[in-house]
Amino acid sequence: xxxxxxxxxxxxxxxxxxxxxxxxxxxxxxxxxxxxxxxxxxxxxxxxxxxxxxxxxxxxxxxxxxxxxxxxxxxxxxxxxxxxxxxxxxxxxxxxxxxxxxxxxxxxxxxxxxxxxxxxxxxxxxxxxxxxxxxxxxxxxxxxxxxxxxxxxxxxxxxxxxxxxxxxxxxxxxxxxxxxxxxxxxxxxxxxxxxxxxxxxxxxxxxxxxxxxxxxxxxxxxxxxxxxxxxxxxxxxxxxxxxxxxxxxxxxxxxxxxxxxxxxxxxxxxxxxxxxxxxxxxxxxxxxxxxxxxxxxxxxxxxxxxxxxxxxxxxxxxxxxxxxxxxxxxxxxxxxxxxxxxxxxxxxxxxxxxxxxxxxxxxxxxxxxxxxxxxxxxxxxxxxxxxxxxxxxxxxxx
Amino acid sequence: xxxxxxxxxxxxxxxxxxxxxxxxxxxxxxxxxxxxxxxxxxxxxxxxxxxxxxxxxxxxxxxxxxxxxxxxxxxxxxxxxxxxxxxxxxxxxxxxxxxxxxxxxxxxxxxxxxxxxxxxxxxxxxxxxxxxxxxxxxxxxxxxxxxxxxxxxxxxxxxxxxxxxxxxxxxxxxxxxxxxxxxxxxxxxxxxxxxxxxxxxxxxxxxxxxxxxxxxxxxxxxxxxxxxxxxxxxxxxxxxxxxxxxxxxxxxxxxxxx
Ligand SMILES: Nc1ncnc2c1ncn2[C@@H]1O[C@H](COP(=O)(O)OP(=O)(O)OP(=O)(O)O)[C@@H](O)[C@H]1O
Ligand SMILES: [Mg+2]
Numbered sequence: 333x334x335x336x337x338x339x340x341x342x343x344x345x346x347x348x349x350x351x352x353x354x355x356x357x358x359x360x361x362x363x364x365x366x367x368x369x370x371x372x373x374x375x376x377x378x379x380x381x382x383x384x385x386x387x388x389x390x391x392x393x394x395x396x397x398x399x400x401x402x403x404x405x406x407x408x409x410x411x412x413x414x415x416x417x418x419x420x421x422x423x424x425x426x427x428x429x430x431x432x433x434x435x436x437x438x439x440x441x442x443x444x445x446x447x448x449x450x451x452x453x454x455x456x457x458x459x460x461x462x463x464x465x466x467x468x469x470x471x472x473x474x475x476x477x478x479x480x481x482x483x484x485x486x487x488x489x490x491x492x493x494x495x496x497x498x499x500x501x502x503x504x505x506x507x508x509x510x511x512x513x514x515x516x517x518x519x520x521x522x523x524x525x526x527x528x529x530x531x532x533x534x535x536x537x538x539x540x541x542x543x544x545x546x547x548x549x550x551x552x553x554x555x556x557x558x559x560x561x562x563x564x565x566x567x568x569x570x571x572x573x574x575x576x577x578x579x580x581x582x583x584x585x586x587x588x589x590x591x592x593x594x595x596x597x598x599x600x601x602x603x604x605x606x607x608x609x610x611x612x613x614x615x616x617x618x619x620x621x622x623x624x625x626x627x628x629x630x631x632x633x634x635x636x637x638x639x640x641x642x643x644x645x646x647x648x649x650x651x652x653x654x655x656x657x658x659x660x661x662x663x664x665x666x667x668x669x670x671x672x673x674x675x676x677x678x679x680x681x682x683x684x685x686x687x688x689x690x691x692x693x694x695x696x697x698x699x700x701x702x703x704x705x706x707x708x709x710x711x712x713x714x715x716x717x718x719x720x721x722x723x724x725x726x727x728x729x730x
Numbered sequence: 731x732x733x734x735x736x737x738x739x740x741x742x743x744x745x746x747x748x749x750x751x752x753x754x755x756x757x758x759x760x761x762x763x764x765x766x767x768x769x770x771x772x773x774x775x776x777x778x779x780x781x782x783x784x785x786x787x788x789x790x791x792x793x794x795x796x797x798x799x800x801x802x803x804x805x806x807x808x809x810x811x812x813x814x815x816x817x818x819x820x821x822x823x824x825x826x827x828x829x830x831x832x833x834x835x836x837x838x839x840x841x842x843x844x845x846x847x848x849x850x851x852x853x854x855x856x857x858x859x860x861x862x863x864x865x866x867x868x869x870x871x872x873x874x875x876x877x878x879x880x881x882x883x884x885x886x887x888x889x890x891x892x893x894x895x896x897x898x899x900x901x902x903x904x905x906x907x908x909x910x911x912x913x914x915x916x917x918x919x920x921x922x923x924x925x926x927x928x929x930x931x932x933x934x935x936x937x938x939x940x941x942x943x944x945x946x947x948x949x950x951x952x953x954x955x956x957x958x959x960x961x962x963x964x965x966x967x968x969x970x971x972x973x974x975x976x977x978x979x980x981x982x983x984x985x986x987x988x
Binding site for chain 2: 640723724
């Protein structure tokens with residue numbers, strides 16, 4: 333802890349003051365129970381904020397997982413009524429060629445997605461996502477193959493399954509190729525294992541060619557969910573989306589706009605923000621209460637000692653500095669502990685597929701530091717007042 | 731001296747150094763507590779002179795205002811009326827910051843309850859006034875340790891207050907009151923929490939350490955057993971000083987009374 337004192341001396345350049353601050357630190361660390369309680373209070377809030385926000389943002393970002401997995405396309409074209417990736421309305425096949433004819437479109441490919449029912453090895457039914465990518469270019473198939481390759485998907489009845497999905501369908505089996513599975517009552521052979529971005533809803537995803545996907549879902553011809561577009565280098569995304577909108581009457585969105593829209597849909601239409609918000613708010617409130625009460629208790633118990641220091645000739649300014657330092661140390665150590673705990677959570681939780689892809693965004697880490705500072709400021713306000721207005725004459729009273 | 735002396739003590743005793751330095755001068759000091767109906771006047775016009783080189787005892791019945799008076803003298807309370815000067819500086823008129831600074835340099839305190847900081851060891855506690863004045867902690871502790879060695883408290887210098895007896899704590903407190911060489915030392919009931927023998931030993935130490943021609947010591951006490959340590963005894967009653975006598979004079983009167 334001496335290091336903190338040294339640090340402060342360096343930061344403030346005031347050797348004299350730092351010696352009073354060393355006394356302040358000794359006072360703080362002397363009351364170990366309260367010190368630890370204070371640190372835990374701040375750490376608890378910090379941990380909750382970071383852990384909950386990390387999970388929340390991780391969940392939200394899953395709403396755009398399919399978009400993230402097709403970085404080759406930068407524009408998605410869809411029915412104007414589409415709000416998210418889960419509810420799609422099929423486009424007519426002719427729309428594909430209309431989009432291809434729009435100025436500024438380098439290429440455009442069909443993209444199919446639908447839900448399918450899959451029977452697991454144990455006979456259980458699970459719902460799975462079925463993605464059909466362009467037969468020629470294979471745009472729409474994620475790029476990370478754990479086993480097999482995109483070329484293997486050209487075989488008849490060939491599908492790729494995501495790694496997590498494999499574990500769900502063939503429980504306990506080591507990932508391998510050649511397994512067969514019933515997709516909507518039709519035989520499919522696993523020829524590749526893919527590592528894709530975790531989805532918001534379903535964790536089993538089968539990837540296949542567009543034509544193959546149509547075969548698995550035998551509901552007629554209108555099966556074009558999206559048209560994926562790459563803009564020509566000479567055109568901006570904005571120009572091309574506007575061109576497509578104007579010429580086809582469809583809705584064209586840049587990947588990032590579509591992603592934002594999908595995320596916004598989750599925010600607007602689920603209880604997720606409220607429930608996470610509640611937990612975070614509770615974390616902050618509990619933090620403020622615990623830290624506030626403890627810190628006031630700490631200062632109250634030391635009031636006589638502060639009064640002695642005041643009588644001996646310590647200025648109010650210095651006394652406030654001492655209390656502020658005590659509060660800051662509690663804040664820093666608590667924040668560090670909480671952040672460390674949150675980092676550890678994401679480190680270990682990330683190994684569980686349910687939490688895959690969750691992380692601790694640095695913006696949240698910094699913001700939670702602001703919250704910790706606010707907790708400390710709130711908690712020490714009353715205490716500072718007390719110290720400021722101590723009557724030094726109480727030193728003579730029993 | 732600007733004002734006439736109300737208590738002319740120069741005539742009778744052996745402390746007749748003609749050029750005595752006036753350490754504390756109170757004139758017409760009035761202190762009231764509370765407001766409105768509940769207002770009480772605790773100090774009712776105090777005139778008092780205390781000289782450097784002397785130990786002045788302040789005695790009187792409980793509740794007569796002794797603690798209030800030394801609080802006013804120390805600048806911990808402001809008088810409602812009247813003036814307090816310490817070594818010619820009118821502290822009752824000083825602004826907060828200046829007063830705090832003045833206290834840091836010129837005053838030492840000894841309390842009935844010792845009031846050591848539990849988080850600091852003996853040497854650090856004794857060093858506090860030096861640190862308050864701006865000395866580095868390590869240097870201050872070194873100086874304080876030297877003082878503790880002189881008091882034969884050296885072996886206790888790394889102990890914390892809760893590891894020390896009352897008498898030992900009070901010795902540390904006396905070291906703290908004197909480590910920065912203040913010109914005025916104020917003690918409120920320094921022996922009241924100690925047994926007679928320890929109290930006597932502590933007073934001996936105080937006398938030995940504090941006794942200096944340029945320093946005044948004020949001791950508030952109920953403890954008649956330690957009156958022998960006084961050069962002068964000021965008696966208070968109901969918010970007023972009723973007499974200031976040398977030890978010899980007061981011994982005479984008490985002999986007459988008994
Ligand atoms: N802060 C205060 N507010 C109101 N009344 C006070 C305050 N401080 C002291 N008093 C009152 O002033 C009177 C004198 O108190 P003081 O402590 O000065 O007496 P004392 O002579 O030191 O008594 P003791 O010998 O018991 O210590 C008492 O009646 C006390 O109740
Ligand atoms: Mg008293």
